[in-house]
Amino acid sequence: MKRPLEPSAEGRGRIVGITDGVFAIALTLIVLEIRVPSQEAIHSEHELLAAIGALAPRFLTYALSFLTLTIFWFGQQAQHGLIARSDRRLATLNLCFLAFIALLPFSTDLLADFLHFRTAVLVYWLNLLMLGVTLFASWHYAAKSGLLAEGVDAETTRTVYLRIVKAQILWAIGAALCFVSPLLSVGFILVAQLGYAATPSSRWIRKIIG
Amino acid sequence: MKRPLEPSAEGRGRIVGITDGVFAIALTLIVLEIRVPSQEAIHSEHELLAAIGALAPRFLTYALSFLTLTIFWFGQQAQHGLIARSDRRLATLNLCFLAFIALLPFSTDLLADFLHFRTAVLVYWLNLLMLGVTLFASWHYAAKSGLLAEGVDAETTRTVYLRIVKAQILWAIGAALCFVSPLLSVGFILVAQLGYAATPSSRWIRKIIG
Amino acid sequence: MKRPLEPSAEGRGRIVGITDGVFAIALTLIVLEIRVPSQEAIHSEHELLAAIGALAPRFLTYALSFLTLTIFWFGQQAQHGLIARSDRRLATLNLCFLAFIALLPFSTDLLADFLHFRTAVLVYWLNLLMLGVTLFASWHYAAKSGLLAEGVDAETTRTVYLRIVKAQILWAIGAALCFVSPLLSVGFILVAQLGYAATPSSRWIRKIIG
Amino acid sequence: MKRPLEPSAEGRGRIVGITDGVFAIALTLIVLEIRVPSQEAIHSEHELLAAIGALAPRFLTYALSFLTLTIFWFGQQAQHGLIARSDRRLATLNLCFLAFIALLPFSTDLLADFLHFRTAVLVYWLNLLMLGVTLFASWHYAAKSGLLAEGVDAETTRTVYLRIVKAQILWAIGAALCFVSPLLSVGFILVAQLGYAATPSSRWIRKIIG
Numbered sequence: 001m002k003r004p005l006e007p008s009a010e011g012r013g014r015i016v017g018i019t020d021g022v023f024a025i026a027l028t029l030i031v032l033e034i035r036v037p038s039q040e041a042i043h044s045e046h047e048l049l050a051a052i053g054a055l056a057p058r059f060l061t062y063a064l065s066f067l068t069l070t071i072f073w074f075g076q077q078a079q080h081g082l083i084a085r086s087d088r089r090l091a092t093l094n095l096c097f098l099a100f101i102a103l104l105p106f107s108t109d110l111l112a113d114f115l116h117f118r119t120a121v122l123v124y125w126l127n128l129l130m131l132g133v134t135l136f137a138s139w140h141y142a143a144k145s146g147l148l149a150e151g152v153d154a155e156t157t158r159t160v161y162l163r164i165v166k167a168q169i170l171w172a173i174g175a176a177l178c179f180v181s182p183l184l185s186v187g188f189i190l191v192a193q194l195g196y197a198a199t200p201s202s203r204w205i206r207k208i209i210g
Numbered sequence: 211m212k213r214p215l216e217p218s219a220e221g222r223g224r225i226v227g228i229t230d231g232v233f234a235i236a237l238t239l240i241v242l243e244i245r246v247p248s249q250e251a252i253h254s255e256h257e258l259l260a261a262i263g264a265l266a267p268r269f270l271t272y273a274l275s276f277l278t279l280t281i282f283w284f285g286q287q288a289q290h291g292l293i294a295r296s297d298r299r300l301a302t303l304n305l306c307f308l309a310f311i312a313l314l315p316f317s318t319d320l321l322a323d324f325l326h327f328r329t330a331v332l333v334y335w336l337n338l339l340m341l342g343v344t345l346f347a348s349w350h351y352a353a354k355s356g357l358l359a360e361g362v363d364a365e366t367t368r369t370v371y372l373r374i375v376k377a378q379i380l381w382a383i384g385a386a387l388c389f390v391s392p393l394l395s396v397g398f399i400l401v402a403q404l405g406y407a408a409t410p411s412s413r414w415i416r417k418i419i420g
Numbered sequence: 421m422k423r424p425l426e427p428s429a430e431g432r433g434r435i436v437g438i439t440d441g442v443f444a445i446a447l448t449l450i451v452l453e454i455r456v457p458s459q460e461a462i463h464s465e466h467e468l469l470a471a472i473g474a475l476a477p478r479f480l481t482y483a484l485s486f487l488t489l490t491i492f493w494f495g496q497q498a499q500h501g502l503i504a505r506s507d508r509r510l511a512t513l514n515l516c517f518l519a520f521i522a523l524l525p526f527s528t529d530l531l532a533d534f535l536h537f538r539t540a541v542l543v544y545w546l547n548l549l550m551l552g553v554t555l556f557a558s559w560h561y562a563a564k565s566g567l568l569a570e571g572v573d574a575e576t577t578r579t580v581y582l583r584i585v586k587a588q589i590l591w592a593i594g595a596a597l598c599f600v601s602p603l604l605s606v607g608f609i610l611v612a613q614l615g616y617a618a619t620p621s622s623r624w625i626r627k628i629i630g
Numbered sequence: 631m632k633r634p635l636e637p638s639a640e641g642r643g644r645i646v647g648i649t650d651g652v653f654a655i656a657l658t659l660i661v662l663e664i665r666v667p668s669q670e671a672i673h674s675e676h677e678l679l680a681a682i683g684a685l686a687p688r689f690l691t692y693a694l695s696f697l698t699l700t701i702f703w704f705g706q707q708a709q710h711g712l713i714a715r716s717d718r719r720l721a722t723l724n725l726c727f728l729a730f731i732a733l734l735p736f737s738t739d740l741l742a743d744f745l746h747f748r749t750a751v752l753v754y755w756l757n758l759l760m761l762g763v764t765l766f767a768s769w770h771y772a773a774k775s776g777l778l779a780e781g782v783d784a785e786t787t788r789t790v791y792l793r794i795v796k797a798q799i800l801w802a803i804g805a806a807l808c809f810v811s812p813l814l815s816v817g818f819i820l821v822a823q824l825g826y827a828a829t830p831s832s833r834w835i836r837k838i839i840g
Contacts, residue, residue, distance in 0.1 A: 214576065224436065224497060227440040232444045235448040309447070309482075312448045313454075320456050324468055327462075329469050
């Protein structure tokens with residue numbers, strides 16, 4: 001007998017659909033903050049070049065956001081590749097994760113506009129933290145409720161946890177650095193994220209970033 | 211022989227696709243109303259913190275919208291998980307549902323800007339009501355036209371109706387409270403929606419919210 | 421041996437994916453023109469009610485756009501349900517169709533802002549016409565190139581053509597009415613579209629609208 | 631035993647999903663720059679016609695962007711139709727490709743606003759170049775890492791490379807022309823892109839554009 005919203009493979013498929021949708025939009029929205037210089041202010045090649053140069057911080061935070069979205073897209077995918085079915089609570093946890101993904105363009109813009117302010121760095125970090133918390137919670141729930149695919153052993157389960165925790169520790173260190181200097185803090189986070197996105201093969205680095 | 215737009219499983223798949231698309235966009239658009247404070251107005255950490263604090267009502271209505279979208283995403287999914295095929299009229303009913311989903315960012319912003327006005331609460335409630343009406347109509351049509359999956363019995367059919375009606379009764383009570391106080395009304399609706407989103411296991415609460 | 425971009429079922433699947441994406445975004449974007457009244461201008465329930473009432477033409481053109489998108493979503497779907505494989509040219513024709521779908525929010529806003537101007541009605545009609553032209557061309561190409569599914573007979577092929585042509589004739593009549601009165605013209609188009617969206621069972625109406 | 635983010639067909643499916651999402655949004659966003667003339671400035675049919683005429687360059691760059699997106703959508707699809715599985719690095723390369731797709735609305739607007747400036751042409755060309763570089767890199771990585779589908783022979787692999795390189799050579803020539811005249815440069819690029827989008831059957835042209 002069929003009941004509404006039972007744990008199912010279809011429910012899992014729909015989570016994947018809405019997740020890819022939100023990521024696609026977030027990836028595109030963060031570009032909207034890179035605004036074309038106004039025509040009135042530009043009268044020569046030189047002025048146009050200068051105006052584009054002035055957009056450099058925007059391109060930097062675009063790259064940073066893009067990296068972050070990439071990392072969490074993989075984070076979500078690493079989990080869902082190991083989950084066979086989804087029930088309503090797992091879906092709700094995933095939607096909470098998406099709610100914080102949808103907030104990333106906001107916290108990134110805030111960071112871009114107030115790069116020298118500790119508050120902006122901390123808000124950005126809080127967003128990263130909540131992404132980690134929701135990912136952790138949804139993995140915990142899936143493992144506990146028997147929604148994982150067959151062939152996912154205890155070690156793999158542990159690896160998924162460890163990756164989340166290690167990344168959060170790195171970002172927490174990065175965020176703490178803002179009490180020394182906000183720019184140093186952003187630089188540290190950026191380097192950490194480059195490390196994750198590049199998925200280096202060096203065994204030494206892999207050990208640190210999980 | 212193949213005819214255009216016959217009831218089909220593919221038609222059902224496309225409804226799912228466009229539905230997840232609209233929800234993904236709506237989830238992302240409601241964040242756009244949370245605007246980064248202007249750089250000119252901020253000169254210290256303290257001012258930035260105050261400016262972010264002033265965004266609190268925006269974050270609250272974001273949470274409210276997010277909850278609403280979550281609840282209706284599940285509502286649509288609960289139905290479509292039980293529907294095997296879709297014809298043109300069912301698809302049209304589903305698109306009407308999506309039209310009101312697309313209006314949610316508008317009615318939520320209205321509510322956020324005019325939290326103390328009865329009119330804003332009633333417009334928001336009207337949006338919730340129309341979502342319920344279109345969901346009810348599409349379930350009624352699917353059940354009547356033999357588009358349900360095999361193994362969906364009368365009791366399940368009734369459960370789907372009941373969930374919609376019970377939620378609408380709760381929201382109608384919430385909306386009616388705006389004649390006492392608009393804030394009380396919003397609070398009541400928020401609590402009701404939290405109840406749905408959290409899917410509590412308590413049997414007592416489940417009986418009320420269906 | 422595999423070659424890039426051969427006619428394939430996967431190519432067809434991707435057209436469906438990008439089509440549903442563009443429609444989902446267009447459905448959501450047309451709502452963005454319904455703007456929440458500014459807080460500064462509103463000081464009483466009465467003023468808020470009046471401000472919302474003043475948005476009525478926006479809601480009307482939203483409904484009109486929504487109907488149009490619905491009709492063309494079904495038009496595209498009616499075709500693609502009968503198409504088994506897609507090659508690059510068919511995909512290009514479909515993207516041209518999507519380019520005019522993406523222009524609909526523009527021509528609808530123009531219509532909403534200049535409801536009494538013939539030019540606005542004609543631009544809107546031109547958009548509808550181009551949607552018909554691209555749909556016609558892609559059906560023609562698919563039929564000619566053997567990309568249709570098995571079991572699609574000559575009569576079905578003709579029905580698809582006829583539906584497109586009949587709708588275009590109705591809209592052309594509607595557009596021509598703008599030389600009598602732009603409002604009459606919009607009214608006529610709105611009624612024609614309601615007829616299509618409602619898919620009436622009356623045999624008499626079905627004969628006219630195909 | 632299942633491990634997170636192993637090369638898989640599912641990973642490939644998700645790349646397709648997010649790619650179609652980003653393209654759908656980019657296709658729709660480039661239209662947003664075509665703004666409806668303000669109601670205050672228009673008092674007659676004649677003025678409205680003139681205002682719409684003044685939007686002509688916007689429609690032109692819309693067509694140009696649309697062509698570009700079409701070409702790269704096919705470029706990505708040509709590759710992914712030949713790729714059987716995807717691992718994390720291939721996905722990252724694809725996301726880098728999407729990052730430059732997401733930048734296209736920016737560089738196109740810049741071009742539309744500063745059509746007579748060499749800098750704008752070069753920025754636009756740089757965007758095209760980076761799209762080619764990321765496509766080339768991801769094909770190179772997929773071929774090298776054994777992620778291609780069975781039945782993809784050396785000649786097909788070479789054809790995919792050649793198409794990318796030939797297109798980039800044409801665009802580089804186009805970009806170089808901006809030192810003669812920016813408009814000539816844009817015209818050349820537009821013609822080259824029309825050639826790709828139209829997929830002419832003439833053997834002579836096919837040889838040039840690959």
